[in-house]
Amino acid sequence: MSPQPPPQNAAPDRAAIAGALDRARQAIGQRLYDKDHVVRLALACLLADGHLLIEDIPGVGKTTLAHGLADTLGLAFSRIQFVSDLLPSDILGVSVFDRNEAEFVFRPGPIFAELVLADEINRASPRTQSALLEAMAERQVTIEGVTHVLEAPFNVLATQNPADQNGTFALPDSQLDRFLMRIHLGYPTRMAERRLLAGGDTRAEAHNDRLSPVAGPNELIAWQQAAAATLVRDPLLDYLQALIAYSRRTGIFERGLSPRGGLALRRAAQAWALIDGRDHVLPEDVQAVLPAVVDHRLIRRERDTDQPSTHLLHSVDVG
Amino acid sequence: MARRRPKPAVSTTSRGERLALTSIVAFIGLPHIGHLPFWVSLATAALLAWNAVRLLLGRPTPPGLVRALLTAAGVGAVLMGFGRINGQTAGVALLMLMLALKLTETVRYRDVVVVLALCCFVLVTQFLFSQSLGMALYLVAGSWLVVAAFVHLHAGDDAPPRAAAAESARLLALAIPVAAALFVLFPRLPGPLWGLPANNDGTARTGLSGTMSPGSIADLARSDAVAFRVRFDGPAPPPAARYWRGPVLWNFDHGTWHTGPGVARTITPPRVDAQGRGVRTDITLAPSHKPWLIALDMPLTTATAHRRTAGGNWVAPHPIDQRVRYIARSALHYTVDAELAPAARRLALALPATGNPRARALAHRWANHDHDARAIVHSALDFFRQGRFRYTLNPPRTSRDNSVDDFLFTTRAGFCEHFAGAFTFLMRAAGVPARVVTGYQGAQRASIGDYWIVRDSDAHAWSEVWLAGAGWVRVDPTAAAAPKRIADGITAAVTDSGDLPYMAGGHDRDAWYHARMLWDAVDAGWNRWFLAYGPALQQRLFAALGIAGFGTAIAVLTGLVVGTLALVSLWLAWHMRAEREADPVVRAWRRIERRLARIGLARHTGETPVGYARRVAATRPALTRQITDLAARYARLRYAANIESAERREFIRRARRFHPRRTGETRAG
Structure with a gap:
C-alpha cells in the first residue's frame, strides 16, 4: 500500500499541535499526579477520534481525567451516571409535544455533547447499554423516525468497575471492540499518594477552578485530521499486518484481531506519533499503544499472567 | 573495599560460561585417564581444577609469562615421557595438556571457538583407544555438550543453556542421516588409522601369540x-x-x-x-x-x-x-x-x-x-x-x-x-x-x-x-x-x-551373570553391525554397486561428495538470494545486527531499532554514540518520508564502519 496521501491544505504545524497537547498533558497532570502515560493514551484516543473505556475501581481519578480532558480541550462536557433503571431515552433524549408550536419537538439527551462521560455503564441494563453503544458507533440517534446527527467532535469516555459485579451487566466482549482503547488508571504512585494526602481534595479543585483550555472543538477536529494524515510507510504496515496475522494464527486467543481492531491500532499509533510532533509512525508508536488497543480485544484461551499485548510484542518481529 | 566497575570488554564470556567450558573439557577428556600415563591425567586434572578454583574465586587470567612457561613445561614433559610429541598416545597427551592450558587464558569469543574445536578433536581421539558401545554413547553425550556450547556461544542471550541444549539435540538428530551415509560410504583404509603407530602401551588384549x-x-x-x-x-x-x-x-x-x-x-x-x-x-x-x-x-x-x-x-x-x-x-x-x-x-x-x-x-x-x-x-x-x-x-x-x-x-x-x-x-x-x-x-x-x-x-x-x-x-x-x-x-x-x-x-x-550376558548381547550387536564394517565389507559393498577397485571407489566417492556439496551450496546460495533484502539500507542494518549478535547482543524479537540501540548502549557504553546515531538514522530512513539518497548512502557508509568488537577493545573505558 502506498503512503497516506498528503493533506490537501498546507501541512499542519505538528510542532505547534504537539506543544498544545503537551500543555494539556501538563495541566491535567496538575490534577492527576504521575499518570502522564495514561493521560497521553487518553489524549491519543481522542485524537484518533475514538471512544475510551476506563476500567478501574472507583476513586482513582476517572472523573478527574474526564474533566481534565474536557476542560483543556474546551469541549462541551456531559456526564451520565448509569443506574439499573436508566432508560435509553434518558441518554438519547425524547420528543415532547410543544403546545405553543403544536408539534413534537426533540429534547436532546445528555449524549448530545462533545465529550460524554458514561459513568459505570455496567450498572445499566443491556438495553440501555446498547443504545449508548449504537450511538457511539453510528454517531447519530434515531428517535421516532427522525435521525439526529451527533456533531463532531463526539467522543465517549465510559467507565466500568470490574470489581463490582453484583446486579451489574458487564459489557459483552463483542461490544468492547467498539472502544478504541481500554485503559486502567491504577492506584497512585507512592509520591503521588503523598502529594494527594498533603494537598487536599482534587475534586473540589476541579469544580472550583476549571483548567484553562488549550484548544477548542474546532482545533480538536483539525488535530484529528492531522493525526489521520500521519505517514504510515510500508515497513510499518508490514509490522501491523504481522501483528494482526499473528493474533489470528497463534491459537492462544479465542479470536484474532478484527479488521476494526487493526484499524484502531493504526489510528492510535498515528495519534501517538502526533503527540510527539512526528509526521510518520514508528514501530515504537505501535508498541506504546498496543496494550491499550488490543488487550480488551483478545481473550486468551488459557489463563495466563501475560497480557495479550505482551505476548504479541515478544513474538512478532519488527520488520 | 570499593570494587571498581569492570571495564567493558567486548565479546568476553561470563565466569559461569567459562566454568561450564572447563566442565565440558573435563567430561570429554575423562575416558583418556585409562589411556594415558598417570602423570598426564594428573597434570591435566590439576590444570582443570586450578582453572575452576581460579574462576570460582574470581582471580584474573594468569600472566603471559606463567602461561608460556607452563606450555614449554608441558611440551618438554611429553617429549621426555614419550620421546616424541606426535603419534597416538604422545599426541593425545600433548593435546589434553595444551587444551587444559588453553582454558586458563580463555576469555574471549575467539579462544572459546578454539577450545570447542579442540574438544571436537579430543572426542575423535577417544575412538583411537576404544570403539566400544559404551564409549560411543559417552561421546554422543560429549558431542551434545560441545554443540550446545557452540549454539550458546553464537546465539548468546537468545539461547540460554536449556534452549542451547535442546537446539544441540536437534542438530545432532539432523546429523544422523549424514553420519549414516558417511559411515557406509566414506572410504575405509585397511591398516592403522592415519599411519599412526600401532598401539604399543600394553592396553591391548592379549590373544594367541604364535x-x-x-x-x-x-x-x-x-x-x-x-x-x-x-x-x-x-x-x-x-x-x-x-x-x-x-x-x-x-x-x-x-x-x-x-x-x-x-x-x-x-x-x-x-x-x-x-x-x-x-x-x-x-x-x-x-x-x-x-x-x-x-x-x-x-x-x-x-x-x-x-x-x-x-x-x-x-x-x-x-x-x-x-x-x-x-x-x-x-x-x-x-x-x-x-x-x-x-x-x-x-x-x-x-x-x-x-x-x-x-x-x-x-x-x-x-x-x-x-x-x-x-x-x-x-x-x-x-x-x-x-x-x-x-x-x-x-x-x-x-x-x-x-x-x-x-x-x-x-x-x-x-x-x-x-x-x-x-x-x-x-x-x-x-x-x-x-x-x-x-x-x-x-x-x-x-x-x-x-x-x-x-x-x-x-x-x-x-x-x-x-x-x-x-x-x-x-x-x-x-x-x-x-x-x-x-x-x-x-x-x-x-x-x-x-x-x-x-x-x-x-x-x-x-x-550379575545375566546382566553381563545382556550387555554382551548389546555389545555383540554393536560389534556385528557397526565395528565389523571394515574395508573388506565396504569393498564388497562397492563391488556389489559396480564400483570395482579401491581407487575407483575413492574417485566415485570424491565425485559424489564434491557434487553433493556443490548442489547444497547452490541451493543455499539460491535461497539466500531469495531471502536477501532488496533494500541496501536494510541490508546494512542487518549487518549491524549480525555484528552485535557476534558479541552476544542479538536483537530480540519485537525489539525496535531504537530500543535495541538503547539496550546495546546500556550494555556497552563505548558503543553508545555510534549505535544511537545509526539506529536513529535507520528508523528515519525506514519510516519517514522524503529521504534523499545522500542520506541513505551516508547511513550505509557509517554502518560499514561499525565494528563493535574492535570498538570495544580500542575504546574501552
Whole structure:
C-alpha cells in the first residue's frame, strides 16, 4: 500500500499541535499526579477520534481525567451516571409535544455533547447499554423516525468497575471492540499518594477552578485530521499486518484481531506519533499503544499472567 | 573495599560460561585417564581444577609469562615421557595438556571457538583407544555438550543453556542421516588409522601369540575377555567338535613351541578333502594385534583376501587391529594331506639335539615295542590317562631345557600347553610326525541372542599327528588326562577353578551373570553391525554397486561428495538470494545486527531499532554514540518520508564502519 496521501491544505504545524497537547498533558497532570502515560493514551484516543473505556475501581481519578480532558480541550462536557433503571431515552433524549408550536419537538439527551462521560455503564441494563453503544458507533440517534446527527467532535469516555459485579451487566466482549482503547488508571504512585494526602481534595479543585483550555472543538477536529494524515510507510504496515496475522494464527486467543481492531491500532499509533510532533509512525508508536488497543480485544484461551499485548510484542518481529 | 566497575570488554564470556567450558573439557577428556600415563591425567586434572578454583574465586587470567612457561613445561614433559610429541598416545597427551592450558587464558569469543574445536578433536581421539558401545554413547553425550556450547556461544542471550541444549539435540538428530551415509560410504583404509603407530602401551588384549611355552595359555585362560563371537548357520556342532583353529606350531626350541620362521617357504598349504556337509560360521573377531583368523577346525575357506598357512589355519594380510567380521566354512570330517611332503615330514619330526632324555627314552621304548604309529599314539594316551596328571591353572615351574621331562615325571601337573607340548615331543621322538595346534576349545551359548561366545579362557592347545592313510589327525592329550575339559568345559576340569575368571562359569548363574550376558548381547550387536564394517565389507559393498577397485571407489566417492556439496551450496546460495533484502539500507542494518549478535547482543524479537540501540548502549557504553546515531538514522530512513539518497548512502557508509568488537577493545573505558 502506498503512503497516506498528503493533506490537501498546507501541512499542519505538528510542532505547534504537539506543544498544545503537551500543555494539556501538563495541566491535567496538575490534577492527576504521575499518570502522564495514561493521560497521553487518553489524549491519543481522542485524537484518533475514538471512544475510551476506563476500567478501574472507583476513586482513582476517572472523573478527574474526564474533566481534565474536557476542560483543556474546551469541549462541551456531559456526564451520565448509569443506574439499573436508566432508560435509553434518558441518554438519547425524547420528543415532547410543544403546545405553543403544536408539534413534537426533540429534547436532546445528555449524549448530545462533545465529550460524554458514561459513568459505570455496567450498572445499566443491556438495553440501555446498547443504545449508548449504537450511538457511539453510528454517531447519530434515531428517535421516532427522525435521525439526529451527533456533531463532531463526539467522543465517549465510559467507565466500568470490574470489581463490582453484583446486579451489574458487564459489557459483552463483542461490544468492547467498539472502544478504541481500554485503559486502567491504577492506584497512585507512592509520591503521588503523598502529594494527594498533603494537598487536599482534587475534586473540589476541579469544580472550583476549571483548567484553562488549550484548544477548542474546532482545533480538536483539525488535530484529528492531522493525526489521520500521519505517514504510515510500508515497513510499518508490514509490522501491523504481522501483528494482526499473528493474533489470528497463534491459537492462544479465542479470536484474532478484527479488521476494526487493526484499524484502531493504526489510528492510535498515528495519534501517538502526533503527540510527539512526528509526521510518520514508528514501530515504537505501535508498541506504546498496543496494550491499550488490543488487550480488551483478545481473550486468551488459557489463563495466563501475560497480557495479550505482551505476548504479541515478544513474538512478532519488527520488520 | 570499593570494587571498581569492570571495564567493558567486548565479546568476553561470563565466569559461569567459562566454568561450564572447563566442565565440558573435563567430561570429554575423562575416558583418556585409562589411556594415558598417570602423570598426564594428573597434570591435566590439576590444570582443570586450578582453572575452576581460579574462576570460582574470581582471580584474573594468569600472566603471559606463567602461561608460556607452563606450555614449554608441558611440551618438554611429553617429549621426555614419550620421546616424541606426535603419534597416538604422545599426541593425545600433548593435546589434553595444551587444551587444559588453553582454558586458563580463555576469555574471549575467539579462544572459546578454539577450545570447542579442540574438544571436537579430543572426542575423535577417544575412538583411537576404544570403539566400544559404551564409549560411543559417552561421546554422543560429549558431542551434545560441545554443540550446545557452540549454539550458546553464537546465539548468546537468545539461547540460554536449556534452549542451547535442546537446539544441540536437534542438530545432532539432523546429523544422523549424514553420519549414516558417511559411515557406509566414506572410504575405509585397511591398516592403522592415519599411519599412526600401532598401539604399543600394553592396553591391548592379549590373544594367541604364535608361541607356546609352559604357562602361556594358562595365563590367557585367566581372562574372560571375548576372543570372538560366532553364529552357526544351522545347528551347533557337538561339544567335542568345538575346536577353533589358530596358529599351528612346528618348531620346538628350549621349552618353547613356535610357528617357526620359514615354514611357509618350505611347506605348501595343505590339501583338505572335506567329507560331509561343512559348517558355515559367521565370526566377529576382537582385535588381537595378530593376523590369525580363528575358525572352526578344519577351516575350508574364509574371506578370499586371506592366506592359508602350512598348518591349515588362515591369516589376514595385516595384524587385526580393528574388529573384523567374516564368514568361514569348516569341515568336521576331513582328510588333510593324505600324502606328506618330505619337507613337512622333516619339520614334523624335528627335535633339538639334546634335552629331555627320559621322555626320549620312553618314546623309543614305545617305538621299539610297536611299529604302528596308531599303537604308539594309544600308548602315549594311555600314559596320560593313567599317569594321575593334575590339570591346573597353576602348574609348578619346570626347567627350560628339560621342561618335558620335568612335567612328565616330576611335577605331573600342567595346563593344556604342557600336555600338548609333551605329547607332540613324545610323538616326534617316537618317529611319528606331529605338530602343536593352538586355538580355542568350547563355546558358551549367549543367553540372549542366537550366537556363541568364545573367550580367552577357552584358549587351548592340542596336537596333530600324521597317520598314513588318514593324514593329519587331531589328538588332544588334555582330553585323555582330564576328560571333563572337553565334555564339560574348563571349569569342571581344572583342580583350581577359583582362579578362573568370572564369566568362565563354575558358579550359579546369578543376576550379575545375566546382566553381563545382556550387555554382551548389546555389545555383540554393536560389534556385528557397526565395528565389523571394515574395508573388506565396504569393498564388497562397492563391488556389489559396480564400483570395482579401491581407487575407483575413492574417485566415485570424491565425485559424489564434491557434487553433493556443490548442489547444497547452490541451493543455499539460491535461497539466500531469495531471502536477501532488496533494500541496501536494510541490508546494512542487518549487518549491524549480525555484528552485535557476534558479541552476544542479538536483537530480540519485537525489539525496535531504537530500543535495541538503547539496550546495546546500556550494555556497552563505548558503543553508545555510534549505535544511537545509526539506529536513529535507520528508523528515519525506514519510516519517514522524503529521504534523499545522500542520506541513505551516508547511513550505509557509517554502518560499514561499525565494528563493535574492535570498538570495544580500542575504546574501552
